[in-house]
Amino acid sequence: MRALADPLRLQIVSLLAHETLCTTHLIAETGARQTNLSNHLRVLREAGVVETEPCGRYTYYRLRPEVLESLSEKLSALAATARSSADVRRPC
Amino acid sequence: MRALADPLRLQIVSLLAHETLCTTHLIAETGARQTNLSNHLRVLREAGVVETEPCGRYTYYRLRPEVLESLSEKLSALAATARSSADVRRPC
DNA sequence: CGCTGATATCAGCATGGAGTGATCTTCTCT
DNA sequence: AGAGAAGATCACTCCATGCTGATATCAGCG
Numbered sequence: 194m195r196a197l198a199d200p201l202r203l204q205i206v207s208l209l210a211h212e213t214l215c216t217t218h219l220i221a222e223t224g225a226r227q228t229n230l231s232n233h234l235r236v237l238r239e240a241g242v243v244e245t246e247p248c249g250r251y252t253y254y255r256l257r258p259e260v261l262e263s264l265s266e267k268l269s270a271l272a273a274t275a276r277s278s279a280d281v282r283r284p285c
Numbered sequence: 286m287r288a289l290a291d292p293l294r295l296q297i298v299s300l301l302a303h304e305t306l307c308t309t310h311l312i313a314e315t316g317a318r319q320t321n322l323s324n325h326l327r328v329l330r331e332a333g334v335v336e337t338e339p340c341g342r343y344t345y346y347r348l349r350p351e352v353l354e355s356l357s358e359k360l361s362a363l364a365a366t367a368r369s370s371a372d373v374r375r376p377c
Numbered sequence: 378c379g380c381t382g383a384t385a386t387c388a389g390c391a392t393g394g395a396g397t398g399a400t401c402t403t404c405t406c407t
Numbered sequence: 408a409g410a411g412a413a414g415a416t417c418a419c420t421c422c423a424t425g426c427t428g429a430t431a432t433c434a435g436c437g
Contacts, residue, residue: 198290258364265360272353
């Protein structure tokens with residue numbers, strides 16, 4: 194969750210959802226500095242949201258859909274639980 | 286996203302998914318201070334994740350499943366897009 | 378009414394984390 | 408080998424935000 198909570202990181206994830214890109218493309222698309230982008234990409238990498246594929250002197254970043262899918266299912270399950278226990282209320 | 290990115294707030298949401306609670310219960314369950322909890326509840330309220338129902342001198346908090354559901358669908362859509370464009374790669 | 382308990386708000390402090398510039402490594406090309 | 412580009416890491420600054428204590432508000436009860 195925290196990895197996706199930053200606006201720039203969410204933008205990166207949206208871009209990567211459509212195509213695999215390397216850092217240079219992401220710099221061009223987002224307008225962010227290289228260092229800044231590299232930091233955010235590290236966060237996404239350590240959270241398992243993206244994976245890297247070195248290709249010569251470029252580094253391609255690809256989204257890992259499983260992670261998003263898994264988070265989506267967790268939220269959906271929470272929502273379902275909430276719906277089914279809508280009338281449960283602990284008395285004071 | 287940002288509203289759910291905090292661990293304490295996520296805990297609150299998990300608790301509220303099972304039953305509607307008032308602030309006193311949440312204090313007991315989480316062990317957090319009243320002020321702290323009230324601040325987080327405000328964040329969740331302003332994000333539309335929870336809604337309040339004043340009941341005498343108590344304030345009950347209830348989860349709004351639509352919001353979680355909507356976020357879940359957005360993530361799922363992103364994952365689906367990523368899957369379908371897994372082989373799309375912009376050349377450098 | 379005043380007291381007490383529930384909850385919200387305010388102001389201050391402290392820390393995490395985002396942004397930046399400088400530097401280092403590694404790859405490619407000549 | 409040397410130059411230049413891609414990209415990671417480091418060290419630093421600074422701001423957003425989480426936490427706290429004090430205070431305000433309001434409902435219920437004697």
